[in-house]
């Protein structure tokens with residue numbers, strides 16, 4: 001892992017050992033390095049600011065996240081990059097227990113050992129962003145209802161798929177002979 005990637009991962013580890021009771025605030029930015037680190041993702045770039053308000057009460061941390069920014073992902077239709085604005089909130093509750101192995105984590109409720117030094121929220125942040133993306137990621141239509149997709153690429157894709165679906169007449173004739181023989 002390159003040094004800047006290591007530093008990027010570190011940003012998402014919140015120290016919880018010895019943190020006083022009450023409210024604590026953190027902020028971090030998900031940038032290109034962040035999205036590159038997640039590898040599996042179709043997100044290629046972006047800037048998303050994450051504000052966290054952590055309430056530390058006895059044996060429990062309540063983290064309120066606010067995400068705001070823009071991510072870039074390929075358009076489902078034309079494959080050109082598409083920018084998506086994000087602005088949403090998430091909550092994560094972390095319960096500090098004697099033996100976290102006895103508990104099953106849920107999406108928004110985690111159990112960690114009470115002597116844990118830090119809380120790693122990298123995957124939580126990443127998954128929250130992924131879940132906030134719309135199902136259909138396509139360029140919006142303009143005010144006249146016309147697609148704003150890259151028309152050159154669309155034409156090429158249409159030409160390709162037309163070629164694939166059209167059946168070669170010679171093949172069709174062969175298929176007919178084969179059917180007759182059965």
Ligand SMILES: [Zn+2]
Nearest residue numbers: 075078139149
């Ligand atoms: Zn498009």
